[in-house]
Amino acid sequence: MGRLIRRVKATKVSVADNRRIVREESLAVEEPLEIRLGHESFSVTMRTPGDDFDLVAGFLVSEGLIYEPEQLISLRFCAGEDENGQQTFNVVEAQLRPDVAMPLPSAQRHITTSSACGICGTASIEAVHKSTHFKLTSDVDEVLISASVLASLPELLRREQKLFEKTGGVHAAGLFAPDGELLSLREDVGRHNAVDKVVGAAFRDRQLPLSNTILQVSGRASFELVQKAAMAGVPVLAAVSAPSSLAVELAHNSGVTLVGFSRGATMNIYTHPGRVG
Structure with a gap:
């Protein structure tokens, strides 16, 4: 991880007793x-x-x-x-x-x-507002993934975040099969970059459209992430945090099942819930 991590000195302050310790910290490179x-x-x-x-x-x-x-x-x-x-x-x-x-x-x-x-x-x-070459149907009535598997993906993603483990300062995007198998994972300081890296790897391996996959991200679900999922033919995008209103609107119009607040025990399905059983 030589190019991914940079060591810097930082002063760690304890408010309780005003102790100060100078030590090295690992930061994600940007x-x-x-x-x-x-x-x-x-x-x-x-x-x-x-x-x-x-x-x-x-x-x-x-x-x-x-x-x-x-x-x-x-x-x-x-x-x-x-x-x-x-x-x-x-x-x-x-x-x-x-x-x-x-x-x-x-x-x-x-x-x-x-x-x-x-x-x-x-x-x-x-x-x-771009048109994808991999159209997703908005009339979804066939289950792609079970709710229990979908709920497990954030933890599965977290376990494989090696750079986050060392720095605590990067986002992750993971591509999963419907049974929960991790197919691809990328980390980056930018959540949109992490998704682009996952999509780009699949593109270069001739795997587009990603019509039988779930994209799990570590942060919130923004408009741009829904757009990237739609452009790659990803039918389900799940995030551990909230979506924006524009993300929900785009997901509805593009046929993407958008899931937010996916945190193990509960989740919110904002669009096209028929893919989750």
């Missing part, structure tokens, strides 16, 4: 990643290094640019050095098939996307 389409800069996102090709592939799926592996010709790191002359691996160039429609300038992200928000840099609100 660095910018510039995404280029060909030689043109498309976006900069703040992320935890690692699985960067998965992150870029998943991001491009979420943006609606690609949906078939053949549309992504190559991914490569571009040259970039820090003040010590070391390669930073912070620029990835994606080469898309010539027939892939490139984004309009108005859809490009002209500001840095923070680790807290995946769509803050979108130039127009219309660009957020």
Whole structure:
């Protein structure tokens, strides 16, 4: 985990007796990643290094640019050095098939996307509402996962969060089979990045659409996460915290079963409850 963790000194203060202890703490690394389409800069996102090709592939799926592996010709790191002359691996160039429609300038992200928000840099609100190539039916009457299995996923996810265990400062996204088997897990300082890494890994393994899976996330269910699930064909998105009103609206319209406050004993199913038995 060399590139994922940085050791820093911190002063630990005990309020009860005003004791102060200086010690080293482990922090999750956060660095910018510039995404280029060909030689043109498309976006900069703040992320935890690692699985960067998965992150870029998943991001491009979420943006609606690609949906078939053949549309992504190559991914490569571009040259970039820090003040010590070391390669930073912070620029990835994606080469898309010539027939892939490139984004309009108005859809490009002209500001840095923070680790807290995946769509803050979108130039127009219309660009957020994208059409997925993997349509989910909104008339759901076939159970995909039992409530008991669904309730167990947050704990299963937590057990596998190795970076969180060391730093306490990252989000996680896990892709599960209906029987609770963990298929893929990624961690990142940005919850949207963690989802993009999971989706990108599946895309590169030719597994899209993810029509028989459940996406469990460690934080809240935002609009952007519902959008990413829909774009990848994920039918069920579950979060340990609350959804936003716009997330519920999008989940309803896109056919995604959205679950919030999934904390072991109880959960709230906000849309399309027929998939949970």
